[in-house]
Amino acid sequence: MKKFSLLLLTLTFGLMAMSFAPHGAMSNVLGLSGASLKAEDGPMNWERTSHDFGVIEQDAPVSYDFVFTNESGQAMIITKVKPSCGCTATNYPEAPIQPGESASITCTYNAKAMGKFRKSIVVNTNVNYGEAVLYISGEVK
Template identity: 50%
Template sequence: MKSLKVSLLAIAATVLFSVGANAQEKKPTTTKPAITTTPAPQKPTSPVTWKEISYDFGEIKKGTPVSHDFSFTNTTKQTVIITNVKASCGCTATNYTKTPVKPGETATVTATYNAATAGNFSKTVTVSLNENEVPKVLTIKGKVIDTTPVNQ
């Protein structure tokens, strides 16, 4: 009787082991997930075309302020308004067209750097147009040279 129990137990273990091994050998059935595509976000189109967005003054004398006019043309059928112009620091002053810019018209944003400190500089002016437009960042750069003679 004891040997019968041992034999039954051995058979049961063999069956369980064999079922477990078969389950591991079978590769799970996978279905490819449905491919969903999200359209790429559309790059916001600007209502204006800038003539340039960066200007290099090159070398300038210390203490001599320099200015550059950035201009744009309204390329839409809507009127464009410059709502805000902000320089990256107090060393740069700005001025800009304050009247609405009708389709086809040109407007300007002037950036003036005071050149008070010798060395390289790179400053930005952020221009906001209309209410929901992405602001445009304009850059001025150059190198201020100290031309004052050194006493010997």
């Protein structure tokens, strides 16, 4: 009887927690929203969505330009670019990118720790699509 009561209590709290989640949060967890789409599937046609720097030196910043073309049919504004850590800086155009135009997002990684790394950069735009996720990786010697 105690096990049944504990199970019922756990189920009740779990359902309550899901009902208080922000709108769309559960679809993100389940992989149903635009945020889970691959960067290649959206209105930004990327030349590449990942870059491997190979072996790099510690405290020697390295950069890579992720080039894309706006294929959305409307002027695109990059609203936010968020790296996964403070060791990665980004630079991106603030002006609207017209349909058919190409632009780039520069990612600069400054390694402080030795070893392998893989970092993500999340890109948001005014085009209703979700997020594009870019990746940089390498090894610090």
